Amino acid sequence: MIDIKLLRDRPEVVRASQRARGEDEGVVDAVLEAEQRRRRSLTAFEQLRAEQKSLGKEVAKAQGEEKQALLARTKELSQHVKDLQAEADAAQAELDSLLLSIGNVIIDGVPSGGEDDYVVLEEIGTPRDFAAEGFEPKDHLELGEALDAIDMGRGAKVAGARFYFLKGQGARLEMGLLSLAVRKAIEAGFTPVITPTLVNRRTMAGAGFIDAHLEEVYHLPADDLFLTGTSEVALAGLHTDEVIDLSSGPIRYAGQSTCYRREAGSYGKDTRGIIRVHQFNKIEMFVYCRPEDAEAEHDRLLQMEKDMLALIDVPYRIIDTAAGDLGGPAARKFDCEAWVPTQGRYRELTSTSNCTTFQARRLNTRFKRDTEGGPRNEVAATLNGTLATTRWLVAILENHQQADGSVVVPEGLREAVGLDVLTPVR
């Protein structure tokens, strides 16, 4: 949820953000109007409520005929107060639903437009020239099957399409990758966390995954619980309704969890292999900090991702995602996309978002700031970023394959995986 004070004081900033996202900017005026209505109805209610309370005290003291007269007055007043309260509640609800419909205000510099309007910030590494090496690269599934590392068929048998088994060298590769990511995070001062993967409605909504992503989310109606598509959700909810201590700097977590996504509306897309699946594992960084530190923290998260990608040694590029492709909570998002040889294009491996105060406002996570007028509670900023996922195996397998179908484990991963080369078993 955006800050209504910002919208009130500088509506043009919110309008510009909405425009860049390709969203309705008229909602800004609707909010201003709803806010007026809310204040008017609230004032009316509060005045009458104050009168009701003071009359109530007289009733308590009065006797006999006087009491009866007061009761008559106050009964009438009671209904009036209820009506005004209902009006004020309705105005508040209307305001809230308008505010919830507005995405986070983008940060200056974020490119306008949609999915294809990203800006490439940096390209790192050079794709291998397989033609010059004299062989046709195999895709990750063909490699994975020959290594007996990936089994899609049995995944489908047990659970359905887009499910899979990782086994043997495949399981070792993933476990090594994830444990290396956690180790790097710990070295950088992050606290490792294993999170719940089922969360309640408030947490899911607060993290921003119910409005736009409802179709994407597995829901268990019997318990009204939601399977999370990333540990970001649980980590965002970790400090709900708390005042956290940021006096000695940002709080940095590295969450490990299995992630569940319905992938509704992606029928026919990436149906082969483990690029787009219903279940995968991920190490996710999550930071709470003061709003003024958020952009620096964002750069830090991106640097963590770059360091991690350097360890798996694949060519990749960094893009600054366009406003229309940010999703509601993010004010800016950088994706790192690795080169996938058999697709001849870059595919997302990491994504780091600066959500500023958007998530924390919904989840009521604040910190104490000392000001001249004394300590004040202020909404914290949150950021998240990927440090490793199952999908990374795709880039590792394809970029490090050899003509005989074996795969060289990148140097930086060898110790964690415990293998130098993955060898075909058939």
Add this chain to the structure above:
RNA sequence: GGAGGUGUCGCCUAGUCCGGUCUAUGGCGCCGCACUGCUAAUGCGGUUUGGGUUUAUCGCCCAUCGAGGGUUCAAAUCCCUCCACCUCCGCCA
């Protein structure tokens, strides 16, 4: 799954049976001031959170006793639903 108990403004706690004097008691902690070689002790004052009004303050007002409904002129207090925690029973990878 069943039975019982608990939930009060940082922590502990009074109040709930029997609705109005609760503008929620007291202690601890914390903050400020005073006193004092320093510290401690002592004394005085302050100390939930959100919102409205005014916005330069002070102030005044409303909401908030786990959450949400209800009864009532009036709810921390009575009723209902839900949530969390504790004890016991049952079941169980």
